[in-house]
Amino acid sequence: MISELSNLSVTKWQSEWDHTTKGAITKSFFPKIADRLKMKINVTPNFTTMVTGHGNIKSYLRKYKILDSPMCSCKSGEQTADHILYDCKLLEQERDSLKAAVLRSENWLVNKNKLINKFNKNIKKFTNTIPFDKLQTIIINLTNLYIRQGILVEIM
Numbered sequence: 001m002i003s004e005l006s007n008l009s010v011t012k013w014q015s016e017w018d019h020t021t022k023g024a025i026t027k028s029f030f031p032k033i034a035d036r037l038k039m040k041i042n043v044t045p046n047f048t049t050m051v052t053g054h055g056n057i058k059s060y061l062r063k064y065k066i067l068d069s070p071m072c073s074c075k076s077g078e079q080t081a082d083h084i085l086y087d088c089k090l091l092e093q094e095r096d097s098l099k100a101a102v103l104r105s106e107n108w109l110v111n112k113n114k115l116i117n118k119f120n121k122n123i124k125k126f127t128n129t130i131p132f133d134k135l136q137t138i139i140i141n142l143t144n145l146y147i148r149q150g151i152l153v154e155i156m
Ligand SMILES: [Zn+2]
Pocket: 072, 073, 074, 075, 076, 077, 079, 083, 087, 088, 089, 090
């Protein structure tokens, strides 16, 4: 009975999840609610940032006008969660061990849902080594916030 009820609410939740226009990045990692519920994830701030795209990522900071430009410090593109995961030149070393794990059974690159489901440990490890603070090297133009060379300082 309990599991029938919870199946019903997961189904309802899934249908809402399918129809909402919000959380596109999160959806690309977790299209299926039931899969996410089965997964044991130790949610860290880095992990949340990567699977939501919300946090210390320039495209997000730009959206809220904290930064003038979403361009990544590596200068090869906009700093989005996808850029950090697949393209950022500053994270090549960190990405290499994730890639190596994937390449044992798949071709690089694999989509985010597969990364989460099949390479869970590896994606978590990669995510937790991302130095988000070091990816921000420009001075931001906000009265009381100052980000430079990885140091976030609150100016009194
Ligand atoms: Zn980059």
